[in-house]
Amino acid sequence: MNRFDVIVIGGGIIGASTACALARGNADLSRPALRVALVEALAPGHKRGSSHGDGRIMRFTYPEREYLELVRSSIPAWRQIEHQGDVRLIERTGNWECGRPGSAIMAQLDATLSAAGVPFERLTAAESRRRFPQIQVEEDTEVLYEPSGTILRADLALRTLWRLGRESGVEHFTHRRVERLEVTDESVRVQGDGLNLVAGSLVVTAGSWSRGLLMDLGLDLPLTAHREALAYFPPRADSGHSHRFDHMPVLIDYDDQDIFFALPQIDIPGVKVGRHRSGPLTDPDLDPPADPLLIQRLVEYVTRRFPSLHPRPSQTLTCLYTNTPDFHFVLDRHPELPQVTIGTGFSGHGFKFGPVLGEALAQLATHRSCPMDLSAFGIRRFSGPALRPRLGA
Numbered sequence: 001m002n003r004f005d006v007i008v009i010g011g012g013i014i015g016a017s018t019a020c021a022l023a024r025g026n027a028d029l030s031r032p033a034l035r036v037a038l039v040e041a042l043a044p045g046h047k048r049g050s051s052h053g054d055g056r057i058m059r060f061t062y063p064e065r066e067y068l069e070l071v072r073s074s075i076p077a078w079r080q081i082e083h084q085g086d087v088r089l090i091e092r093t094g095n096w097e098c099g100r101p102g103s104a105i106m107a108q109l110d111a112t113l114s115a116a117g118v119p120f121e122r123l124t125a126a127e128s129r130r131r132f133p134q135i136q137v138e139e140d141t142e143v144l145y146e147p148s149g150t151i152l153r154a155d156l157a158l159r160t161l162w163r164l165g166r167e168s169g170v171e172h173f174t175h176r177r178v179e180r181l182e183v184t185d186e187s188v189r190v191q192g193d194g195l196n197l198v199a200g201s202l203v204v205t206a207g208s209w210s211r212g213l214l215m216d217l218g219l220d221l222p223l224t225a226h227r228e229a230l231a232y233f234p235p236r237a238d239s240g241h242s243h244r245f246d247h248m249p250v251l252i253d254y255d256d257q258d259i260f261f262a263l264p265q266i267d268i269p270g271v272k273v274g275r276h277r278s279g280p281l282t283d284p285d286l287d288p289p290a291d292p293l294l295i296q297r298l299v300e301y302v303t304r305r306f307p308s309l310h311p312r313p314s315q316t317l318t319c320l321y322t323n324t325p326d327f328h329f330v331l332d333r334h335p336e337l338p339q340v341t342i343g344t345g346f347s348g349h350g351f352k353f354g355p356v357l358g359e360a361l362a363q364l365a366t367h368r369s370c371p372m373d374l375s376a377f378g379i380r381r382f383s384g385p386a387l388r389p390r391l392g393a
């Protein structure tokens with residue numbers, strides 16, 4: 001039997017960030033370094049959950065001020081990890097967003113960026129075509145450009161957090177699936193796959209598997225797992241434009257009912273394209289290939305928006321969203337078991353906040369006050385009045 005101060009279940013970006021924060025203690029040492037176990041059912045960096053892939057978008061252009069401010073605190077946190085890990089994780093690309101003329105979301109983005117003092121530009125279709133020839137826009141499209149938009153090197157970021165965790169004393173248990181949880185006033189016990197670990201407290205950051213695990217503790221959170229389809233589209237031989245991250249911005253496209261996103265080329269050849277929240281409900285334990293119908297929607301989109309890309313994908317993949325009914329996160333303690341802390345439901349937009357959410361979960365798990373306002377992320381909201389899904393990506 002192994003004894004720890006805290007056990008973290010799930011080694012994706014949120015679990016790895018939390019384990020690292022707990023093992024290091026915080027800057028002013030008001031929270032000491034602790035003995036931490038990180039349990040991961042598969043291999044670190046596996047491709048079956050939500051945190052894999054060469055890149056993730058990090059931008060200020062959010063309709064909600066609270067997320068914009070969370071990005072503002074996430075950038076220095078990532079810079080610190082770059083410094084501690086001696087790696088480069090953030091690539092400046094600029095962020096290009098568009099919507100239909102007069103659309104509420106574009107007005108909301110404009111208002112939030114202006115109120116927060118984040119520099120951005122409104123571009124005419126002609127200006128956009130001149131500066132970003134890779135992207136085709138209709139004459140009446142509303143375009144907003146945020147120069148501070150970036151890409152995070154996702155796989156490298158996750159590897160780095162695992163390494164920094166190990167260097168700070170986190171004990172890693174990989175290829176071990178937690179199957180049983182036992183919580184008493186004195187301790188929590190975690191078992192499964194030959195594991196038998198005990199600790200003072202537990203953090204559940206198991207992504208799309210969190211709902212199943214928490215049922216064991218009498219808590220049924222309204223989380224749904226969705227399998228998103230993505231594809232990489234290589235440039236046409238005669239495209240004449242670079243589609244690499246140092247020549248093309250990230251893109252969010254509010255296209256009628258759909259929200260498409262695209263990341264310029266980083267390590268994998270081609271532009272990565274996806275359609276936000278379009279994936280069907282799924283069982284996270286299955287591993288089917290990307291749905292051809294979803295890929296076909298991406299092909300149709302690329303043909304219209306990126307004529308200099310080859311419409312046949314060079315690679316397709318899937319990735320899981322863990323959605324809440326309002327697409328806001330769950331960052332809270334178990335309503336009846338204060339020794340259990342929960343971080344899940346990141347609804348397709350949690351990666352960029354990894355280190356900041358890890359720090360917040362570390363504060364929650366050690367019963368310390370949290371510098372971050374968590375009021376929008378509490379579990380009790382699910383039993384309150386009907387929730388309004390958030391606007392935007």
Ligand SMILES: Cc1cc2nc3c(=O)[nH]c(=O)nc-3n(C[C@H](O)[C@H](O)[C@H](O)COP(=O)(O)OP(=O)(O)OC[C@H]3O[C@@H](n4cnc5c(N)ncnc54)[C@H](O)[C@@H]3O)c2cc1C
Nearest residue numbers: 010012014041049050051057178207209319346350351352
């Ligand atoms: C296609 C796509 C595009 C995205 N784009 C962006 C973006 O541009 N910007 C952004 O900020 N976010 C983006 N996101 C969202 C972001 O990637 C996720 O919010 C984030 O990765 C969630 O991390 P996680 O640690 O909660 O989940 P996961 O990475 O899934 O980690 C959960 C881990 O728990 C493990 N686990 C589960 N059950 C058990 C068990 N019983 N025992 C042990 N281990 C267990 C799993 O194996 C898994 O490794 C995107 C997500 C997808 C899918």
